Amino acid sequence: MNIKPTVLDFAILGLIQDNSLSGYAIRKMFEETALGSYSSSPGTIYPALKRLQKGGLVEKISQIDSAKSSFKITQQGLLILKSWFLKPIEKVDVEKKINELLLRFGFMESLIDKQQRIHFLISFQEELIKYISELETYYKSEGFKMPLHGKLAFQYGIESNKTTLKWCKKSILQLT
Amino acid sequence: MNIKPTVLDFAILGLIQDNSLSGYAIRKMFEETALGSYSSSPGTIYPALKRLQKGGLVEKISQIDSAKSSFKITQQGLLILKSWFLKPIEKVDVEKKINELLLRFGFMESLIDKQQRIHFLISFQEELIKYISELETYYKSEGFKMPLHGKLAFQYGIESNKTTLKWCKKSILQLT
DNA sequence: TCGCACATGTAACGTGTTACATGATTCA
């Protein structure tokens, strides 16, 4: 299939990887659990499901007794989901897509074996360490030029990445 | 003006609030400084500038000697930018728009007096405290049901908000 | 029976992404 699922698509696939859900149930999941910060509006979810269906990643299961239907992930969908989990972590991911990395991690437990999940975290960790040292180097050379608010905002970036790094380390320990 | 600028629009306005810049210079700013994680592609920046121009928030200053031109924020633009800085902080902002809050903070220094900037941080802090306690309450009641990765991902959410809170406190001290 | 939550969708719209296109200037 030559479609690239969006992050939202992957979030849906992640949600229904074990249990089929109705469109409405999926919406509620996005609305109530603060999972990621993904949209739950009908204008987002239903078109996404249609998309995934057309791409062969999910199939619609119609109930006999009622008009309700639910969506089940296909074999294809599972493969695509797995390859998303295992995609190598790049610089740009830690720079701009931390949420997506967390989403990947949050959903990978049952489809990926422990060793590879640990590898995910280690690789995450490595990219974070590189990125943090880049930020600190930049701050050392340019920080003094920045106005107060610029400095503080920049420091926020460093702090928040350090927190992510700590979380990585803790999670690696939890898994081993 | 009945246009709602996007976050990117505001980021551009913030960048040119003191110094006029060319479209290319703006692109480079987004590309090189990791300011926010906003796009720097020509297909994003130039249409945005055209948009802002049409809305009367920036004006194009053409150089006499060359074909180069730069963009200057208008009085209107300054007003709109200010009102963005001063917009009350809501729940949804801390839930899903931390980056936007940081962007607002990072750019507000020269246009907003110190008292109001501190008020921004205090209000930010208050919303964070509420949100963190919501997350912790949820975790206490639902956490035990979550699979390991779910727990860890959820904990990440809590940790990262706590880091933001710490940053808030530190920044309030820095400003006072 | 009134209103709310359940449940599924469509249509218009704007924006960002990607890819393409063009030309000037600088430097090796």
Add this chain to the structure above:
DNA sequence: TGAATCATGTAACACGTTACATGTGCGA
């Protein structure tokens, strides 16, 4: 002279947002 960077743009496309639309079932 050729490559890289400066510099500005356009066009197709897909996605998410917002608003609209419709109907069911349940409990007060």
